Amino acid sequence: MAEWQQTACILCSINCGIEVQTEAGHITKVRGDKAHPASEGYACEKPHQLDYYQNGRDRLSSPLRRRADGSYEEIDWDTAISEIAARFVALRGEHGGESILYYGGGGQGNHLCGGYGRATRAAIGSVYASNALAQEKTGEFWVDGQLFGRARCHTTGDFENAEVAVFLGKNPWFSHGFPRARVVLKEIAKDPNRSLIVIDPRRTETAAMADYHLQVRPGTDAFCLSALLAITLEENLVDQDFVRDHTNGLGEVAEILRNVPIAEYSARCDVPEELLRTVARRIAQSSSTSIFEDLGIQQAPHSTLNSYLEKLLYLITGNFAKEGAMNIHSRFASLGGGRSPGVEPTSPVGGHRIITGLIPCNVIPDEILTDHPKRFRAALIESANPVHSLADSQRMREAFEALDFVVVIDVAMTETARCADYVLPASSQYEKWEATFFTLEFPKNDFQLRAPIFDPLPGTLPEPEIHSRLIHAIGALQEEDLAPLHAAAKQGRAAYAAAFFAALSEKPHLKPLASVVLYDTLGPTLPRRAGEAAAVWALAHTCAMEYPDSLRRAGFEGEGLDLGEALFDALLERPSGVIFTVDDYDETWRRVLTPDRRINLVVEPLLEEFRSLRGERTQAANPEFPFVLCAGERRSFTANTIFRDPGWRRKDANGALRLNPDDAARLGITAGGEAMITTRRASLRTSVEISDTLRPGHATLPNGLGLAYPTEDGGQQTRGVAPNELTASEDRDWFAGTPWHKYVPARIEAA
Numbered sequence: 001m002a003e004w005q006q007t008a009c010i011l012c013s014i015n016c017g018i019e020v021q022t023e024a025g026h027i028t029k030v031r032g033d034k035a036h037p038a039s040e041g042y043a044c045e046k047p048h049q050l051d052y053y054q055n056g057r058d059r060l061s062s063p064l065r066r067r068a069d070g071s072y073e074e075i076d077w078d079t080a081i082s083e084i085a086a087r088f089v090a091l092r093g094e095h096g097g098e099s100i101l102y103y104g105g106g107g108q109g110n111h112l113c114g115g116y117g118r119a120t121r122a123a124i125g126s127v128y129a130s131n132a133l134a135q136e137k138t139g140e141f142w143v144d145g146q147l148f149g150r151a152r153c154h155t156t157g158d159f160e161n162a163e164v165a166v167f168l169g170k171n172p173w174f175s176h177g178f179p180r181a182r183v184v185l186k187e188i189a190k191d192p193n194r195s196l197i198v199i200d201p202r203r204t205e206t207a208a209m210a211d212y213h214l215q216v217r218p219g220t221d222a223f224c225l226s227a228l229l230a231i232t233l234e235e236n237l238v239d240q241d242f243v244r245d246h247t248n249g250l251g252e253v254a255e256i257l258r259n260v261p262i263a264e265y266s267a268r269c270d271v272p273e274e275l276l277r278t279v280a281r282r283i284a285q286s287s288s289t290s291i292f293e294d295l296g297i298q299q300a301p302h303s304t305l306n307s308y309l310e311k312l313l314y315l316i317t318g319n320f321a322k323e324g325a326m327n328i329h330s331r332f333a334s335l336g337g338g339r340s341p342g343v344e345p346t347s348p349v350g351g352h353r354i355i356t357g358l359i360p361c362n363v364i365p366d367e368i369l370t371d372h373p374k375r376f377r378a379a380l381i382e383s384a385n386p387v388h389s390l391a392d393s394q395r396m397r398e399a400f401e402a403l404d405f406v407v408v409i410d411v412a413m414t415e416t417a418r419c420a421d422y423v424l425p426a427s428s429q430y431e432k433w434e435a436t437f438f439t440l441e442f443p444k445n446d447f448q449l450r451a452p453i454f455d456p457l458p459g460t461l462p463e464p465e466i467h468s469r470l471i472h473a474i475g476a477l478q479e480e481d482l483a484p485l486h487a488a489a490k491q492g493r494a495a496y497a498a499a500f501f502a503a504l505s506e507k508p509h510l511k512p513l514a515s516v517v518l519y520d521t522l523g524p525t526l527p528r529r530a531g532e533a534a535a536v537w538a539l540a541h542t543c544a545m546e547y548p549d550s551l552r553r554a555g556f557e558g559e560g561l562d563l564g565e566a567l568f569d570a571l572l573e574r575p576s577g578v579i580f581t582v583d584d585y586d587e588t589w590r591r592v593l594t595p596d597r598r599i600n601l602v603v604e605p606l607l608e609e610f611r612s613l614r615g616e617r618t619q620a621a622n623p624e625f626p627f628v629l630c631a632g633e634r635r636s637f638t639a640n641t642i643f644r645d646p647g648w649r650r651k652d653a654n655g656a657l658r659l660n661p662d663d664a665a666r667l668g669i670t671a672g673g674e675a676m677i678t679t680r681r682a683s684l685r686t687s688v689e690i691s692d693t694l695r696p697g698h699a700t701l702p703n704g705l706g707l708a709y710p711t712e713d714g715g716q717q718t719r720g721v722a723p724n725e726l727t728a729s730e731d732r733d734w735f736a737g738t739p740w741h742k743y744v745p746a747r748i749e750a751a
């Protein structure tokens with residue numbers, strides 16, 4: 001019988017541990033890995049289809065160079081690397097490295113490429129970066145920074161133990177977001193002493209299980225949250241002890257809340273006032289409440305304000321730094337873009353706010369399609385498909401086509417790769433050592449370093465090797481830099497550690513190149529041909545230095561460098577992953593990084609928006625675009641776009657538009673029929689599913705559809721609607737620049 005091998009599911013940010021059997025290069029069987037410390041054998045239906053990723057018909061197996069006529073020719077690796085290095089060096093000389101944008105650096109199961117990509121960025125002088133977080137979470141990160149002192153002070157809910165669980169613009173039944181989501185949801189739903197609260201315009205699968213569903217009018221979350229906060233204040237539900245002992249500024253916030261017209265806001269969000277009052281009381285009177293805010297409010301009007309209001313709700317009710325509530329978690333490493341010394345925290349052309357090192361995704365075309373001298377002129381895009389996944393695909397395509405030079409590193413010929421001058425084929429996420437840095441759990445946080453289960457597809461290279469070759473071709477690393485480290489690595493990791501840290505302090509130019517230095521020198525000496533994991537060694541040490549007590553509670557022993565070595569050894573030896581930190585609830589207070597260790601409730605730049613909600617005019621129905629479209633709903637058979645073969649979808653192959661029955665009847669659309677959906681950007685044909693889970697006037701399209709995929713006879717097929725063909729880049733949050741994918745004005749007609 002075939003052996004079961006431990007690896008991870010790469011289809012959402014939870015990265016459940018799975019075990020797989022393989023045969024002749026195929027993944028033939030999949031099951032949850034009971035030894036994984038967080039998922040404990042849990043897996044949803046999606047990883048059973050992983051072979052559609054591993055053996056996609058559009059896998060790349062040779063570097064490609066674009067010809068003048070737009071077609072591609074295969075070239076060898078040496079030619080590709082030397083030509084790309086020369087072009088980047090020339091661009092750096094002519095326009096400065098800041099003219100080269102770096103986008104991506106990993107999907108939902110491969111983040112090591114981002115670490116190695118940082119070295120290439122440094123070598124070519126690229127200082128500006130972006131990735132998908134800048135169309136999802138940057139507003140929330142910024143608010144965390146204001147409240148708790150640093151954007152890195154990210155909070156997470158303790159849903160396993162919460163008496164009350166609130167999901168705000170989040171359907172964890174399908175989008176998960178915390179380990180064993182469906183098991184935990186069922187446990188809460190069946191326990192009469194616990195409550196499940198969902199705030200969502202659609203009666204989602206999670207909402208259908210909930211004790212309380214606040215079916216808000218799309219785009220009015222800020223009114224709903226303001227009303228909940230105002231009721232909490234009005235009914236004396238504020239946790240006065242918590243607020244007095246741990247926070248500053250409630251007085252200023254309370255002044256705004258006292259002016260909130262609760263009945264009017266309840267009408268605006270279309271949630272009965274009595275239901276709002278019941279929910280506010282349930283949260284405030286619980287022993288613990290955890291809240292998960294997600295894309296439903298983060299990609300909708302007032303998105304940064306929404307994050308602020310959500311956090312105010314759990315803070316003024318004292319649901320922080322205790323079991324079952326919100327806590328600040330440890331992290332194995334940062335997922336942001338990193339801060340480049342000397343770079344203004346705004347984008348070079350439009351002056352848009354850069355948060356956690358990331359330029360807002362929606363403004364990327366504006367930073368290219370201009371004659372401004374500081375415009376981006378080139379891009380290095382890695383493991384990401386911005387032409388498909390970011391707002392306004394048409395404009396994004398136009399922008400990438402307008403660049404002087406584009407390089408894409410990916411496993412498949414994506415929509416973005418089709419805009420590239422060179423496409424470099426990466427080995428798949430199951431053909432190299434990989435890891436994910438979504439380490440968001442509390443009080444136990446886990447990390448899994450996973451070994452390859454296949455040899456690399458011939459012609460492909462793992463990203464660490466690609467970046468190493470690029471850096472050497474650029475001439476950023478010299479043999480004399482590496483020789484002492486090669487020698488030290490032969491003597492063992494203790495000698496290597498001493499030599500490595502000494503080298504970084506003596507030769508500062510090596511610091512930004514550290515990941516590739518590690519790959520080149522430590523990598524060849526690691527057991528099990530784990531060279532690609534070399535950068536994780538340094539991260540294990542950084543993690544041990546940052547959280548020594550939490551590591552010891554997790555069972556790691558040693559002082560100084562020995563502690564980091566113990567963690568790294570465990571990562572190499574335990575294929576199902578490790579718990580790397582165990583925290584007590586007081587640890588959350590030690591992670592509040594404001595100067596006085598108290599939480600700032602006043603987030604000045606958002607107060608004006610908060611106040612002015614009251615005067616905001618209700619949007620009159622727009623006869624041209626009377627519907628609100630949610631462009632990108634997570635469903636049973638949607639995932640990230642690494643699944644390009646539409647064959648993986650067992651149900652709803654074309655990803656139907658969901659429509660309320662009354663709307664469908666009025667428009668003359670029948671179940672299984674077709675409709676035209678029109679926005680300011682495009683008009684596209686789609687199949688229709690009629691569903692009473694939607695409010696009238698609301699429609700949803702799934703994410704991940706509309707990808708071009710080769711047919712068996714050499715043609716191309718595209719199934720379903722690519723949501724971002726319909727979205728507009730100017731529809732975004734005024735503050736963080738996050739898009740309004742969940743609030744797209746649209747018109748729907750029978751086709």
Ligand code: SF4
Nearest residue numbers: 009011012015016044
């Ligand atoms: S899709 Fe997410 S929840 Fe489902 S098995 Fe994969 S990682 Fe786990």
